[in-house]
Amino acid sequence: MTDTRSLFPGRxxxxxxxxxxxxxxxxxxxxxxxxxxxxxxxxxDEPRIQYLTGFSSEDELFGNSGFKxxxxxPDRTFKPIGKPYGVTSSPxxxxxxxxxxxxxxxxxxDRKSMHYLKTSGQGNLGVPITSAVDALGNLYVADSSRxxxxxxxxxxxxxxxxxxxxxxxxSGVAIAGGLLYVSDLKNHAVRVYQLGNHELVRTIPSxxxxxxxxxxxxxNVAVDKQGRVYVSDTGGFCVQVFDAEGHYVRTIxxxxxxxGQFARPKGIAVDKESRVYVADAATxxxxxxxxxGRLLMFFGDPGSTGPxxxxxxxxxxxxxxxxxxxxxxxxPGRQIExxxxxxxxxxxxxxxxxxxxxxx
Numbered sequence: 001m002t003d004t005r006s007l008f009p010g011r012x013x014x015x016x017x018x019x020x021x022x023x024x025x026x027x028x029x030x031x032x033x034x035x036x037x038x039x040x041x042x043x044x045d046e047p048r049i050q051y052l053t054g055f056s057s058e059d060e061l062f063g064n065s066g067f068k069x070x071x072x073x074p075d076r077t078f079k080p081i082g083k084p085y086g087v088t089s090s091p092x093x094x095x096x097x098x099x100x101x102x103x104x105x106x107x108x109x110d111r112k113s114m115h116y117l118k119t120s121g122q123g124n125l126g127v128p129i130t131s132a133v134d135a136l137g138n139l140y141v142a143d144s145s146r147x148x149x150x151x152x153x154x155x156x157x158x159x160x161x162x163x164x165x166x167x168x169x170x171s172g173v174a175i176a177g178g179l180l181y182v183s184d185l186k187n188h189a190v191r192v193y194q195l196g197n198h199e200l201v202r203t204i205p206s207x208x209x210x211x212x213x214x215x216x217x218x219x220n221v222a223v224d225k226q227g228r229v230y231v232s233d234t235g236g237f238c239v240q241v242f243d244a245e246g247h248y249v250r251t252i253x254x255x256x257x258x259x260g261q262f263a264r265p266k267g268i269a270v271d272k273e274s275r276v277y278v279a280d281a282a283t284x285x286x287x288x289x290x291x292x293g294r295l296l297m298f299f300g301d302p303g304s305t306g307p308x309x310x311x312x313x314x315x316x317x318x319x320x321x322x323x324x325x326x327x328x329x330x331x332p333g334r335q336i337e338x339x340x341x342x343x344x345x346x347x348x349x350x351x352x353x354x355x356x357x358x359x360x
Contacts, residue, residue: 038307040299051308054349058114084343086130123158142170172220206246213248267316311347
């Protein structure tokens with residue numbers, strides 16, 4: 001009788017490998033473990049915000065496939081987020097400014113993948129702080145090292161830069177009504193440009209306002225649907241609000257550690273109802289104000305490692321476009337109106353995803 005072992009050398013190894021493939025393929029179909037719901041404010045108050053999920057790498061956001069790991073081996077590309085600052089969104093995409101890696105991490109929610117903005121030559125990034133996306137998908141990045149706003153097309157081709165040598169030190173960017181708003185630390189102002197020709201339209205505060213609305217360290221900027229401009233002034237321990245023409249409207253907050261006060265305000269965002277979100281890197285919470293600047297609530301969990309953990313939050317964004325991707329994370333019986341993205345510079349997760357709950 002012929003010894004079949006001689007015809008199939010290593011047959012036991014092949015069978016073992018096939019068994020492992022089947023096991024790992026089965027594991028790959030398992031959904032990512034969902035965290036326990038965390039609500040803000042805490043019971044017995046009616047919750048308005050739910051922590052949905054968080055991530056610090058491509059695998060943590062889209063799931064880690066054991067089958068993929070087996071095929072690609074231990075040397076497959078691992079895509080982490082190092083030290084994020086700004087975070088913004090467009091339909092189907094998130095953009096995270098990674099100040100350590102000197103790049104933009106781009107999450108494609110449709111394809112469930114993440115890649116880094118590929119740059120070279122004049123398009124190389126130094127220290128990307130914040131970014132904004134226009135209606136055509138063009139990306140604008142405030143680079144504090146180059147002291148310019150760099151522009152990239154929807155297909156990630158470098159288009160050019162706004163700002164001459166020693167002209168400004170950009171920190172925050174926002175786009176609204178065909179205008180690009182750039183918070184300028186060097187000149188203690190917000191510079192407003194036309195999107196098309198990049199000509200400077202005005203600076204904020206407007207001239208002749210005296211001490212009202214004075215900006216010390218304008219870090220981030222946001223614009224509401226009425227054209228009002230909100231500036232987080234880290235050096236002034238407040239948020240300054242201006243109308244569309246740059247005239248002072250009001251001040252939100254003052255120096256302090258109590259609710260409604262600020263120690264190190266940074267990221268800022270505004271929703272469709274002109275509610276204002278402000279990230280405070282010192283108290284490590286997010287505070288929410290109404291359109292008149294009255295404190296509504298705060299959320300986050302400083303220093304923890306559980307759901308909703310916040311560690312040196314820097315950037316915040318409101319996202320109405322991508323709610324559908326996170327429906328499975330919403331607590332039973334609840335619905336969310338929009339997403340709130342928070343960038344944490346330290347700890348885990350680097351990006352926290354919250355949902356603003358619809359009222360029942």
